[in-house]
Amino acid sequence: MQKSLQERSWKFRIMVILSITLVYAAVFYLLYDKTRHGVVTNVNLIPILLLSWIWGVKAGLLVMLINSLICSGIIIRIITPDAIIGIEAVQAMIIHFSFALALGSFSSLNRKLMHQINEREKVEKHLQEYKKQLEAMVETRTMELQKANERLRQAEKMEAIGQLAGGIAHDFNNQLTIMLGYTEILQKRIRDDSQAKQYLKQIYDSGKKASDLTKQLLAFARKGVYAMQTVNLNEISTEIKNLLSRGTDKNITIITTLNAKNPYVWGGINQLQSAILNLALNACEAMPKGGVLTIKTDDLIVDQQYLLSHSLNIKPGDYVCILVSDTGTGMDEEVRKHLFEPFFTTKKENNGTGMGLAAVYGIVKSHKGAILVESEPQKGSTFTILLPQTSKIITSPDANNMNSVPFSKNVSVLIIDDEKRVAATIKEMLYEPGFSVKLAYNGNEGIEIYRRYWQNIDLVILDMIMPGLDGLQTFNALKEINPEIKAIILSGYTLNKKIEQALENGAKAFLQKPCTRNELLSHIKFVLNQKVSVPLNR
Numbered sequence: 001m002q003k004s005l006q007e008r009s010w011k012f013r014i015m016v017i018l019s020i021t022l023v024y025a026a027v028f029y030l031l032y033d034k035t036r037h038g039v040v041t042n043v044n045l046i047p048i049l050l051l052s053w054i055w056g057v058k059a060g061l062l063v064m065l066i067n068s069l070i071c072s073g074i075i076i077r078i079i080t081p082d083a084i085i086g087i088e089a090v091q092a093m094i095i096h097f098s099f100a101l102a103l104g105s106f107s108s109l110n111r112k113l114m115h116q117i118n119e120r121e122k123v124e125k126h127l128q129e130y131k132k133q134l135e136a137m138v139e140t141r142t143m144e145l146q147k148a149n150e151r152l153r154q155a156e157k158m159e160a161i162g163q164l165a166g167g168i169a170h171d172f173n174n175q176l177t178i179m180l181g182y183t184e185i186l187q188k189r190i191r192d193d194s195q196a197k198q199y200l201k202q203i204y205d206s207g208k209k210a211s212d213l214t215k216q217l218l219a220f221a222r223k224g225v226y227a228m229q230t231v232n233l234n235e236i237s238t239e240i241k242n243l244l245s246r247g248t249d250k251n252i253t254i255i256t257t258l259n260a261k262n263p264y265v266w267g268g269i270n271q272l273q274s275a276i277l278n279l280a281l282n283a284c285e286a287m288p289k290g291g292v293l294t295i296k297t298d299d300l301i302v303d304q305q306y307l308l309s310h311s312l313n314i315k316p317g318d319y320v321c322i323l324v325s326d327t328g329t330g331m332d333e334e335v336r337k338h339l340f341e342p343f344f345t346t347k348k349e350n351n352g353t354g355m356g357l358a359a360v361y362g363i364v365k366s367h368k369g370a371i372l373v374e375s376e377p378q379k380g381s382t383f384t385i386l387l388p389q390t391s392k393i394i395t396s397p398d399a400n401n402m403n404s405v406p407f408s409k410n411v412s413v414l415i416i417d418d419e420k421r422v423a424a425t426i427k428e429m430l431y432e433p434g435f436s437v438k439l440a441y442n443g444n445e446g447i448e449i450y451r452r453y454w455q456n457i458d459l460v461i462l463d464m465i466m467p468g469l470d471g472l473q474t475f476n477a478l479k480e481i482n483p484e485i486k487a488i489i490l491s492g493y494t495l496n497k498k499i500e501q502a503l504e505n506g507a508k509a510f511l512q513k514p515c516t517r518n519e520l521l522s523h524i525k526f527v528l529n530q531k532v533s534v535p536l537n538r
């Protein structure tokens, strides 16, 4: 291909040279008779210079040869047989030859140089483009790195706050269990003094609020344990839409778009409901003048590319994506930065605890998911939760239904809790239905009592965190005494794995402190009536 192009280019050049020769001969013929050889040769020099310059030494020499043939008389003789060839013509030939050679060589050299310069410029241009591309790549990578660093710092901060919050919640739970427990007992005992009853109600309500707050703190700190089951996020979305449609501002339009074909995730139904509800409530609160709240589900394949572009720290795979967006006030950078921190709120005093999103964050994390936020002031907000999809379809029995099942006989319970006052409160809670209760304040003591009386003990209520033998070690020892043991793990602060291990080893249920008397009784009913072992929580 290259060769044929070259051949064609040379054919073209020869044609041009021949044409020039013709013109050249004609001009020579016309001027020669004027006997001024010099004029002829000077005129002839022009094509030689021109072609030498344009096409190099070969073309120049060719034209010069033709010129020489004419000048040397061969053509002249044909055209004008009596012409005399002057010495100027020979001189001109020599000059032409030198010019053609010099100019042609110079031109070739020049062209070579020009070619090299062009090539260099091309390479430089490419290099510039690569440089720009590289710079752009470095810039985006740096930004991604900065974002990832920011997220890491944020995650570390949240982790530290979580540890702190978890610790506080644990201590609060113990105190609240005592306060709520005794308040309930007093409420039942005081019958006639309505003033005192009102005071007790106030104490109970505040205690309940404090207990809800600690529950949110625990959710944030990911210290809660809950019954795992298959949860349908499309169903939850519909339930939340129905719930909000009844209670919210009529100016807010709620739209659900349930695109997820496999909307199932493995998790705690109450926790997931409360997470989505929190997002939806925030969305409604961000639209005081009305607007549109959209709840949308989708199937999403999360690959490395997606993880990188969103700086996410979850495993690649199939996810259900639930999006809650509003057309409300939106958020600025500063609010976005602190959004998930516990007790961060922009609401006026007493209107918000600032625990809503902190709890959502903890719940999503404990479900091995991720949460993304997009928001700008006055442009609304979109929260997207990603949760790993599951194909297991299993649900657990509803503990509340067990309330109706009566106790068939008096029940004997062993309570093992290092917090003497907590143990005493639980004992008091169980006092009325006619339970017989034994108390132990550490694992060893509990094992000793169980070894002696296990045939008469229907149920063990066991604290998880205790000095010496912890709940799991104690449970394992009790199980060796009686493999059929029925035990409820009761704890305010939990190491997830230990609780899960105890449930796996055969403990029948888990109940989180602080718990109300009703909750405790319904759990006891459930455990004493159940045929299969199901980890369970409120």
Ligand SMILES: Nc1ncnc2c1ncn2[C@@H]1O[C@H](COP(=O)(O)OP(=O)(O)OP(=O)(O)O)[C@@H](O)[C@H]1O
Pocket (backbone or CB within 6 Å): 278, 282, 283, 286, 326, 328, 329, 330, 331, 335, 339, 344, 345, 346, 347, 351, 352, 353, 354, 355, 356, 357, 358, 380, 381
């Ligand atoms: N959809 C939203 N649009 C605008 N701002 C929001 C949105 N969701 C959350 N925020 C901001 O984030 C803050 C923290 O939200 P979070 O739910 O944690 O607490 P809260 O709503 O203030 O209090 P609580 O949930 O206890 O009522 C809010 O005060 C608000 O400023």
Ligand SMILES: [Mg+2]
Pocket (backbone or CB within 6 Å): 278, 281, 282, 352, 356, 357
């Ligand atoms: Mg909120």
